[in-house]
Structures are given as structure tokens and as C-alpha cells.
Amino acid sequence: MPQVLEFTLPDLGEGLTEAEIVRWLVEVGDVVAVDQPVVEVETAKAMVEVPCPYGGVVTARFGEPGDEVPVGKPLVTVAVDGQGAAPESVADFPDTARQTGGSGAESGSGSVLVGYGTGGAAPRRRRVRPGADVRAEDGAEGGAEGGVAEGPVPVVSPLVRRLAREHGLDLRTLRGTGKNGLILRTDVERAIAAAEPATVPALANGSATQAGSPVAVGTETRVPLRGLRGLVAEKLSRSRREIPDATTWVDADATELLAVRAAMNAASGARKVSVLALLARICTAALARYPELNARVDTERNEIVRLPAVHLGFAAQTDRGLVVPVIRDAHARTTEELAAEIARLTEAARAGTLSPAELTGGTFTLNNYGVFGVDGSTPIINHPEAAMLGVGRIAAKPWVHEGELAVRQVVQLSFTFDHRVCDGGTSGGFLRFVADCVEQPAVLLRGV
Structure with missing residues (x-):
């Protein structure tokens, strides 16, 4: 039956x-x-x-x-x-x-x-x-x-x-x-929308429009703050309410970093490595040197919680809005492995197939807003994390190189941090180390 x-x-x-x-x-x-x-x-x-x-x-x-x-x-x-x-x-x-x-x-x-x-x-x-x-x-x-x-x-x-x-x-x-x-x-x-009466706008001087004159009338659009957009709005608002953030920035010569990437990708049979993957590798090295930044604040117990593993989030723009996929155990991955995982997560983000587990649990975020053609930004920390590295576009600019003026590939790096977790010395040291690795990628070999 x-x-x-x-x-x-x-x-x-x-x-x-x-x-x-x-x-x-x-x-x-x-x-x-x-x-x-x-x-x-x-x-x-x-x-x-x-x-x-x-x-x-x-x-x-x-x-x-x-x-x-x-x-x-x-x-x-x-x-x-x-x-x-x-x-x-x-x-x-x-x-x-x-x-x-x-x-x-x-x-x-x-x-x-x-x-x-x-x-x-x-x-x-x-x-x-x-x-x-x-x-x-x-x-x-x-x-x-x-x-x-x-x-x-x-x-x-x-x-x-x-x-x-x-x-x-x-x-x-x-x-x-x-x-x-x-x-x-x-x-x-x-x-x-079709039934709502049109509102006649006033002229710039405050007087009403003249009778018979053509007026362009639009209809306001209301977008519900729910789903992904609602979650982003809530997290950003909470970050602003709870985290006393500060931002520092520095310009860096990325010419050598681009040359290293080109050499990597030219190797026979090598997996292609993106600039974002190289920056992710630099971030994990910097967090190993400054572990106090891989942390969160437990407000209920009034404690700073330093985390043992680096789960690196990176901002990805999709048709559904901004999402932050998370690379698990990024500190234990090679540059090639980071590149492969970034590519996989980015593709899944654009297809809308990321699982909730792939979008949560991050401990530090890398924000490459340079893909939008902008030089700098002061990003909002991805709550409940304690810091975020922002990367602007890499553009040809005049630069003093080895005592002479030259055209170099320059990038602006910004670092936003929770001032409860560290002070200017730590944040400045972290950002300077990142900039040194961008300018001289061989610096990374010190920790290998």
C-alpha cells in the first residue's frame, strides 16, 4: 500500500x-x-x-x-x-x-x-x-x-x-x-511597479516643472537584503561595530615578482601560477613570522585567540555578489598547490556551487581589489578575523631603482588590522615583510 x-x-x-x-x-x-x-x-x-x-x-x-x-x-x-x-x-x-x-x-x-x-x-x-x-x-x-x-x-x-x-x-x-x-x-x-503613480521631480531651483515639458520619470528599485547579500551586509556591519580597525599601506616594486612568475610558468610541464597564488604564499610566510595576526577576539571571555593553522580566505566577485572562499591549511601548501586550490574555488564560486564549509572558518583574508583597476582601498575586516591584506593593481610607474629613475611595475599594498590584537609595530613589520617579498622574492627562501 x-x-x-x-x-x-x-x-x-x-x-x-x-x-x-x-x-x-x-x-x-x-x-x-x-x-x-x-x-x-x-x-x-x-x-x-x-x-x-x-x-x-x-x-x-x-x-x-x-x-x-x-x-x-x-x-x-x-x-x-x-x-x-x-x-x-x-x-x-x-x-x-x-x-x-x-x-x-x-x-x-x-x-x-x-x-x-x-x-x-x-x-x-x-x-x-x-x-x-x-x-x-x-x-x-x-x-x-x-x-x-x-x-x-x-x-x-x-x-x-x-x-x-x-x-x-x-x-x-x-x-x-x-x-x-x-x-x-x-x-x-x-x-x-506599473501601477505606481509617477512622481514629478522638481527643478533644481525648487520650482515645479512647467506644464507640458517632458520629464524623465523612473521607478525606484528595492533589493531585499537577504541571502548572500544579507549575510555580507550583516558581517560588514558587525565588523564596523565591534572591531577598532586601522590601516597602513606601502608602495612596492613588483617587477621582480612578475619576472619570477613568468619564469615559473615557462618551465616545461609546470602548473600555471597566478600572482594571487604568489601573494598567498607570501601571506602564509608573513603569518608564520607574525602569528599574533592569525587570530580572533573572544569578546565573551575578553581573550585574544591565536590560531595554529592558516585558513586563508580570498575575496572573489561573482554574479551573486562578493564571496570569500577559504583555502584550508594554506600554510602547509606549496605555491603550485595554492594556485590549484584558488583556481578550483574561484570556478566553484562563479558557478555558485561552493559548500558552506568552503565559505567559512577563515583566519586571514587576502583581498585583491586590483582586478577592478584601482590602486588602493581601506577594506573592512572579515569578521571575526583580525586582519586583511589588500592588493591594488600592478601598474607601470616611475620609480627610483638602484639610484636611477626607471619605469617599474608598482603595486600598493594595504594592511587593515584589529588594533586590539596588535599595535603599529607588529602591523608595520608584517606589511614591510610582505613588501620585501614582493620586491625581492628571494626573501622567501630564508624560511624554506
Whole structure:
């Protein structure tokens, strides 16, 4: 006898309490295998695919892309038989199976939540065939252009109904762009933006615009501070609130460093080494000399905690925003190994496939903002770390070299540190050592 098992959003670790649905990987009525990914979600730390522990037929999905799902709330229900085998189709799932609550779906023969026309009207539930067109079965197909459809409209997400209700929007006037005509949040937001009255701007002198004069009117855009963007905002704000930071900087001649990199990459069969990998290697050597900077402050116990291993984070810009992948045990890796790990993590960051473990636990951050074509910056420390090295662009500049003016490849290095952890002597010594290694890479050989 088939039974329905409810799969809820699992604990994703690192204190995460919710995730946003990005896209569904299965449809109602699909047969899924054990541990097959069913949905892609975005947490505050990464984009992840969530596998379902049950094999069977998907009888219901909970939520639409853009919806926030708390940990422990249902994602899907799956029909399996008593022997653990999957029914051949959702039609084999009996009507007497257990019903489950949730945001806009219930178990059974692929039932969906169909809300009535206005945003504030109460919804009703009914069963439909998996994949059936809800509008056609409900008689909610829109009439003439601009007309209002009669009867209920297909709205699955409670968030969509609430958004429409708050803005006084009649959902019957909309044509959904989702599967089977479902009205999505983007449909409602687009309609709200179109309905908002334009604000006529004033002239520079404070007087109103003249009647009949053309005025360019825009619509403000609001971006929710959630997911990755929300996490970044919270960490940076907390860093500013808690850490008394200070910044020092120095210009360094990177001509010899670039020459060493070129020689490394010219070697037959050698793995290509990036400038960032060389700087990472320099950072680990500098932290070995100044271990007090590889630390964090325990505010509850009022203690400085010096850490034995260097887990080096590096800032990476992606389409989803700024992320900081972490190279585990960077102090124990060779330059080639650092280059390979940086390349792997960067590719995963841009693809949005970094795991939460690869984005947490850093002890020191390397920020190469020079890739944006800028010379310098005063970065915000990546809380709860104690320091960050910033690297500007490497550019040809006039420089006094061996007593003569020459054109050299110059880079500005900035070092931001937690003044509770160290004073100017330590921070200056660290930065000077880094600059010496950039100018004379052979300095690194002293510690080999």
C-alpha cells in the first residue's frame, strides 16, 4: 500500500535557518530515486542542490522560486509503497493518504492551492491531475485583453497573495508566467511597479516643472537584503561595530615578482601560477613570522585567540555578489598547490556551487581589489578575523631603482588590522615583510 513521506528542508549547517528556492529540479508526478536532487536553494552562504532521501513519485511541491523556506518546513512529498518501491505514477497514490500542510500545496493527486481573485480573498484547495492546466479546469482563463477573469486564479505562493493584498492588486487582472499559468512573485511585482503613480521631480531651483515639458520619470528599485547579500551586509556591519580597525599601506616594486612568475610558468610541464597564488604564499610566510595576526577576539571571555593553522580566505566577485572562499591549511601548501586550490574555488564560486564549509572558518583574508583597476582601498575586516591584506593593481610607474629613475611595475599594498590584537609595530613589520617579498622574492627562501 503506497504511503506518503514528507521531506523537509534539512539543517544546512553553520547556523543557517532558512533558504530561498531558486529552481525546482522535479515536477509533480516525476519518479525520483533515493538521494536525487529535487530543488536548488540559495542560503546565506551558497547555492546548493538538496537531495531527497526517498525514492518514489513526487506528489506535491511546497513553494515557488523566490520563496523563503525555513529549516524543518516541507519541500516535497513522495509516494512510496510499503516495501520501499516507488509507485509507477501519482495515480497509484490513494486518496486516503496522509494530508500535509504547507505553503500552498497538499499531498494527494498533485493538489495545488488555488486562490480566489482578489489578494485578500480566502483560498480554497482542490485536487487536480499532475500537470493539468489549473486555469482551464477552474474556468479562470482570461477573456478579452484587459478584461478580468471570472472565478479563482492559480496562485500557489502565500507570499504572492500577501504581496498583492498589501498593494490592493486584483490577481484576476494578471496572466501568470509560471508553469500552467501560475502567477509568480515577479508577475505581481511587475504589475505593482506599473501601477505606481509617477512622481514629478522638481527643478533644481525648487520650482515645479512647467506644464507640458517632458520629464524623465523612473521607478525606484528595492533589493531585499537577504541571502548572500544579507549575510555580507550583516558581517560588514558587525565588523564596523565591534572591531577598532586601522590601516597602513606601502608602495612596492613588483617587477621582480612578475619576472619570477613568468619564469615559473615557462618551465616545461609546470602548473600555471597566478600572482594571487604568489601573494598567498607570501601571506602564509608573513603569518608564520607574525602569528599574533592569525587570530580572533573572544569578546565573551575578553581573550585574544591565536590560531595554529592558516585558513586563508580570498575575496572573489561573482554574479551573486562578493564571496570569500577559504583555502584550508594554506600554510602547509606549496605555491603550485595554492594556485590549484584558488583556481578550483574561484570556478566553484562563479558557478555558485561552493559548500558552506568552503565559505567559512577563515583566519586571514587576502583581498585583491586590483582586478577592478584601482590602486588602493581601506577594506573592512572579515569578521571575526583580525586582519586583511589588500592588493591594488600592478601598474607601470616611475620609480627610483638602484639610484636611477626607471619605469617599474608598482603595486600598493594595504594592511587593515584589529588594533586590539596588535599595535603599529607588529602591523608595520608584517606589511614591510610582505613588501620585501614582493620586491625581492628571494626573501622567501630564508624560511624554506
